[in-house]
Amino acid sequence: MRGTFRAAVALSALALLAAGCGSSKSGNGSSTSSTPPAAAGGFSACMVVDTGGVDDKSFNQGAWEGFQAAQKADPSLQIKNLPSSSSADYAKNITTFENEKCGIIVTVGFNMASATEAAAKVNPSQKFAIVDCSYASGCLKGKKVNSIDQLTYNTVQDAFLAGYLAAGVTKTGKVATYGGEQFGTVTIYEDGFWDGVQYYNHKHGTHVQVLGWNYKTQKGVFAGSFTNLGAGQQIANTFISEGADIIFPVAGGVGVGTAKAIQTADSQGKNVNMMWVDTDGCLSLPTYCKYIITTVEKGITLSVKQAILSAAHGTFKGGSYVGTLVNGGAVLAPFHAPWNTQVPTSLQNQLKSLQQQIISGQITPATKSPV
Numbered sequence: 001m002r003g004t005f006r007a008a009v010a011l012s013a014l015a016l017l018a019a020g021c022g023s024s025k026s027g028n029g030s031s032t033s034s035t036p037p038a039a040a041g042g043f044s045a046c047m048v049v050d051t052g053g054v055d056d057k058s059f060n061q062g063a064w065e066g067f068q069a070a071q072k073a074d075p076s077l078q079i080k081n082l083p084s085s086s087s088a089d090y091a092k093n094i095t096t097f098e099n100e101k102c103g104i105i106v107t108v109g110f111n112m113a114s115a116t117e118a119a120a121k122v123n124p125s126q127k128f129a130i131v132d133c134s135y136a137s138g139c140l141k142g143k144k145v146n147s148i149d150q151l152t153y154n155t156v157q158d159a160f161l162a163g164y165l166a167a168g169v170t171k172t173g174k175v176a177t178y179g180g181e182q183f184g185t186v187t188i189y190e191d192g193f194w195d196g197v198q199y200y201n202h203k204h205g206t207h208v209q210v211l212g213w214n215y216k217t218q219k220g221v222f223a224g225s226f227t228n229l230g231a232g233q234q235i236a237n238t239f240i241s242e243g244a245d246i247i248f249p250v251a252g253g254v255g256v257g258t259a260k261a262i263q264t265a266d267s268q269g270k271n272v273n274m275m276w277v278d279t280d281g282c283l284s285l286p287t288y289c290k291y292i293i294t295t296v297e298k299g300i301t302l303s304v305k306q307a308i309l310s311a312a313h314g315t316f317k318g319g320s321y322v323g324t325l326v327n328g329g330a331v332l333a334p335f336h337a338p339w340n341t342q343v344p345t346s347l348q349n350q351l352k353s354l355q356q357q358i359i360s361g362q363i364t365p366a367t368k369s370p371v
Contacts, residue, residue, distance in 0.1 A: 045070060045308045046102035047081040048093045050109045052226050054081060057284040058252040058277065059300055063108045063131050065279075066304025070312075073305065077312055090115035098126055104311035106131065106304060110183050113139045120145040127316050129307040131300060132185045134320050137370045139184070146318040149307045152371050153298040153323035156192035157358050158330045160365035161351055162275050162296045163196020165332075166246045167208040168347045169293065171271065176211035176244035178221040178235050180251035184369035186222075189250040189277060189296060191215050191367035199354075199363075211244050218368060223254045232257025240265055240272055246293065248275040259288040266291070280333040293339050299329030322371055325359050 047054075047067055054064045067079040082093040090112050097105045098119065104127040107116045116130050117140050124147055133139035134150035166175040177193050179186040190213040197210050212235075213220035223231040232254040239247055240261070247262070249255035258274060265272045273291045275281075278298050282289035303321050310316040323329015332351070335343055357363045 042076065042078055043103040043312045044078040044080065044100070045312070046097040046100070046105050047079075048090060048097070048105065048107045048112065049081050049083045050111060050226075051084050051086060052252050053083065056226075056253045057256060057281070058226075058279060059131060059298065060108050061284060062279040062298065062300035063106060063304045066301040067106075067308065069301055069305040070308040073309060074312060077308070087111060087115075091119065094119045098123060103127065104129060104308055104316070106307065109133065110139050110185055113141075116140075116148065117142065117145060120148050127311045127318075129304065129311075131304065132298075134371070136320060137184055149310075149316065149318050150320040151300070151303045151307060151323075152320065153300075153303075153330045154188075154325075154371045155296060155298060155323075155330050156188050156195075156365045156367040156369070156371075157325050158296045158332050159189045159192025160196040160199070160358065160363075161332050161354060162248065162294060163193035163198075163210075164200045164354060165196070165294065165343070165347065165351060166193070166248065166275065167197045167200035167204075167206065168350070169343060170208055170246050172243045172245045173207065174209045174211060174243040175246040175248070176239040176242075177248040177250065178212040178223065178239075179249075180223050180226040180254055182222050186250045187213075187218065188367050188369035188371070189248075190220060191369060192365045193248055193296075195366045211239055211242055215366060215368070223251050226252035226254055228254055229257035229260070232259075233261040236261035240270065245270075245272050246274065247272070248277070248296075250277050252278075256285065256288075259285060259291060262291045263288060276333075282333070282336040289336055290338060292336070293343070294335060295333035297331050297333050299323040299327070299331070303329060325355055 045067055049060050052060050054060050071077045071079050084090055106129045108131045110133050113133050116128055120128050127147055129149035131151045134152045135144050177190050194210050194213055194215040197208050201208055225231055236247055236258040247258055249258045262272045262274055273293050276292050276295040281292040281295045
């Protein structure tokens with residue numbers, strides 16, 4: 001099987017203006033009044049938002065929804081966030097929250113690694129959590145700081161299922177994927193997607209092609225951004241012209257541009273669809289739901305909620321959380337209409353079987369990106 005699949009290997013278990021009296025955006029993009037600073041003795045959880053914004057339809061939004069879920073579980077919690085216009089804002093926002101005595105500061109994404117680690121080293125009593133970044137992956141470097149809760153997700157597992165699914169429903173025999181920027185937290189999705197397509201080909205004697213990424217060479221198409229919708233449209237149009245009828249963007253808000261391109265293609269009589277990433281696309285992008293076959297999800301909301309509650313309730317230990325198929329931290333979203341009836345029952349059953357084989361270790365999807 002060309003060494004692509006490694007069997008019987010055990011798996012690792014598996015908002016928005018300045019806070020205070022300003023305004024903030026909730027996860028659905030609506031403007032709301034931000035939570036005031038915590039009263040004396042209260043616990044506040046604070047989020048540094050990356051440049052995509054809190055309503056990016058991706059990991060920033062998923063993380064903020066984790067804050068909201070934590071507050072729902074414990075109404076005494078105070079939650080707030082600060083936006084970042086550029087990377088220059090990361091350290092400044094962290095310092096602001098330290099001065100406000102936040103009980104836990106959550107930073108979002110690979111780009112905030114150095115600012116988070118530097119702050120944690122200077123202020124070791126401050127509790128931090130960082131989404132999509134860990135020492136194991138090389139995102140955090142140097143001597144481990146125990147006050148950082150590292151929230152990561154083994155998305156090669158659910159991306160493998162998505163690749164298999166894409167190969168099973170394509171009509172043209174060509175599917176495509178692209179990334180925002182070439183980070184390990186992006187390419188792990190693409191590795192799994194590519195591998196799932198190869199596995200489908202092996203099992204069914206088909207020759208479905210993957211455009212935009214090659215696992216063997218680790219080269220592919222990248223938008224160079226997580227916010228440039230125009231790039232997402234352009235890349236999608238190129239893939240469509242090359243014959244791809246399913247596109248999987250791993251690019252945050254850039255993927256909205258791909259959804260727009262697919263909607264335009266539909267108006268021209270072309271049958272093109274997509275898969276979403278991080279948070280259920282049919283919930284975050286309902287306008288485009290009919291084109292979204294499924295979403296390769298990260299359990300960002302759940303893991304952020306758990307990190308906040310552990311800090312608030314005195315059980316915070318730092319360390320590393322890895323989301324997997326087993327613990328619900330890396331799963332395919334449920335099929336929404338019309339895909340709940342359009343994906344053949346036999347293919348849905350195959351996906352269930354593959355999921356169990358991944359959980360048991362019979363199949364280990366290939367990736368060159370450590371979790």
